[in-house]
Amino acid sequence: MKSKMTRIPVREQDPKVRATNFDEVSYGYNEEEAQAEASRCINCKNPRCVANCPVSIKIPQFIQQVTLGNYTEAARIIAEDNSLPAVCGRVCPQEVQCEGACILGIKGEPVAIGKLERFVADWSRENGVRFTEKAPSNGIKVAIVGSGPAGLACASDLAKLGYEVTIFEVLHKAGGVLQYGIPEFRLPKEEVVEVEIDNVRALGVKIETNVVVGRTITIDELFEKENFKAVFIGSGAGLPKFMGIPGENLNGVFSANEFLTRSNLMGAYSGESDTPIYTGTRVAVVGGGNVAMDAARTALRLGAETTIVYRRTEKELPARVEEVHHAKEEGIDFRMLTNPVEILGNEKGWVTGLRCIKMELGEPDDSGRRRPVPVAGSEFDIEADVVIMALGTSPNPLIANTTTGIETDRYGCIVADEHGATGRPGVFAGGDAVTGAATVILAMGAGRKAAAAIDEYLKK
Amino acid sequence: MYKIVKKNSLTPVICLMDVEAPRMAASAQPGQFLIVRTHEQGERIPLTICDYDKERGTVTIVTQAVGASSRMICHLEEGDSFTDFVGPLGKPSEFIHWSDEEIAGKKFLFVAGGLGAAPVYPQAKYLHAKGAHVDVIMGARNSELLIFEKEMGEVSDNLYICTDDGSKGEKGLVTNIIDKLMAEGKSYDHAVAIGPMIMMKFATLTMKKYNIPLTVSLNTIMVDGTGMCGACRVTVGGQTRFACVDGPEFDAYQVDFDEAMRRQSMYKELEVEADHKCNIGLHR
């Protein structure tokens, strides 16, 4: 028998093969593997894992049900706290959350909580298990702006409490970043994202796409004209940043959001959609987060030789460890301690390369990470016909600009307290719109807290 | 689904449609645009909001078939529906913030190139109704590409028409007419030029000689139209701006037209391929 200290490995697509397709990288556990992995959990009295899950899923309880083969019960336990388990099991940065705190991680490998959560969620879907119990309708209308994880989590909690919830989404498909940002090979759209969103709809939540709140209708009008009694803003942080270096508007320079939106939301990766994508043969991606990994691995799958350029070292890469590992296996070239200073172009205005400077780590900055400083005279060029900027995003100012009584801070984030309450009574906010770009599960956590606060507010 | 309640073919390649979209009709203003998709795999296509009827809850669009997607729009008939229809997007024209007193008596010159008549129409209509003096120059390659002649006549004090080939109005370019009007001693408080990028560039160079404030509306490539992708970025006054949220209207004298034209042609080869029904991207 295998040692209890090592986890059951998860089967994955061969790196060489998957580098040429958009099928999911990880196959996930089958029943036998899931039970074996679940049996490693020692069912702690004071589970450290739960304390480190932003939505406090009852982890040991659901895992016990997996060991017993009671998957429906396991799913029910998860559903109490998480309305998107198949998503979170796939994309949470588990190594710094639940799994990072697991007691088994001290001497060996932590329980693969994320993979078990995914197993239960996938099993539920395949076996048609969904939970739609809810309180009888109380007829009170609540509006949600944005159908990302924050909005979906807020909507499902409120629907369960009996509210009449409508989500307004500006894009033509619901899901926020789950739909337009995270690629198919990490998060399948039809099988996973759309099914989990349908589960939210099954609770009675209405989703109206093609509505720009702030333009098609303002929050003020939602209250005055359409009789909504409270509003939750989960509009995310979609505005891409650029570096402001020369050459950034050359043809062939894209924000990661543009590249990923063309590929994911518009379906350009499949070759069956009308939206074009410019793939290039040598792609340089600037940045080190999940967004940079996703853009690089998408470019690779579309046939380009791909390099990631990051100004700190591998230790500081903000992306999930699993994604960095996968990216390397697939053959992406990592250039650490490297920062672009200029994008080079030809006489027709198309990109030909990236001029970079070497960096070294200096004193720690505000974030506690050592600040990268340029090494004088170390400039060198990287050849590229496409450059993708993945430097982070900030909240879109549209809603704050068109709603009375809402404040933003100097980063453009909506100001809200820990329950999501903004300066204006009845208007709540959460997720990336408040925190700046963060994670799926933190956004969901914020959505759930706001749902509780909205319930409180409306009961008064 | 967003139903097409009326369709007129204005010319063999340009069609006008009234589309059911009550919330948008109630909130639309001159200068704004919308985005349509004709089917599930379709592109998101930006089109100007040409008119809106708050009572009937409809929005008017005018589309010129130039490539695969715009041709698909023009193939839809009365009673058909758009899969997606979202807006109003972008900032309204600056003058909607002006009071009626500020507008009345002011002199405006509009320069519309080809399809640019579509976005010019609601602006001219708005200002004319508020008592401004409105002159409009409409230019096109030939008479077949001239639209809204009658409607524009109703919302302007003077309408000047020119075509490249002389098949209607004067033979020549809109810039020739601008020079002519100025030579006749006309003066304007504000001018607006909307049309193909190249026409806006030359209208800007011409107008600059006369020191008249000029606004242009930039029809860049767009994807989401909400400020999320940066495909629409343009350099204005040395700074990068997103046409979909910071515009589409900008101070003409600040716009880097050469860059904007270069960026607009970014997908030309891919679009030509798409038009020939080839698959693009993955198939190596």
Ligand SMILES: Cc1cc2nc3c(=O)[nH]c(=O)nc-3n(C[C@H](O)[C@H](O)[C@H](O)COP(=O)(O)OP(=O)(O)OC[C@H]3O[C@@H](n4cnc5c(N)ncnc54)[C@H](O)[C@@H]3O)c2cc1C
């Ligand atoms: C490429 C990429 C990869 C990522 N990978 C991971 C990962 O592996 N793990 C992880 O935990 N996190 C990851 N993240 C971060 C995570 O996706 C976000 O933190 C999370 O989606 C935030 O959720 P949200 O609901 O606050 O906002 P979003 O998901 O951004 O959703 C906001 C929604 O609101 C809509 N909206 C905006 N303005 C309006 C308006 N005016 N009217 C109507 N609708 C509006 C938007 O269209 C969007 O659909 C990734 C992000 C990106 C971009």
Ligand SMILES: Cc1cc2nc3c(=O)[nH]c(=O)nc-3n(C[C@H](O)[C@H](O)[C@H](O)COP(=O)(O)OP(=O)(O)OC[C@H]3O[C@@H](n4cnc5c(N)ncnc54)[C@H](O)[C@@H]3O)c2cc1C
């Ligand atoms: C704010 C805004 C408002 C617009 N208003 C209107 C309108 O009211 N009516 C209308 O018919 N069109 C309008 N356009 C242009 C319209 O969106 C494009 O014609 C359309 O996207 C072309 O798509 P296609 O697939 O049919 O052609 P493609 O195959 O994409 O292109 C065909 C040809 O048109 C050129 N082209 C592509 N995109 C544009 C563009 N954005 N502007 C100009 N040329 C382009 C290409 O370089 C190519 O030569 C507007 C664009 C913007 C950004």
Ligand code: SF4
């Ligand atoms: S939601 Fe995320 S953090 Fe919580 S248990 Fe699941 S994987 Fe871990």
Ligand code: SF4
């Ligand atoms: S900390 Fe680890 S071992 Fe303990 S309950 Fe959580 S998952 Fe199980």
Ligand code: FES
């Ligand atoms: S079209 Fe995407 S930001 Fe303007």
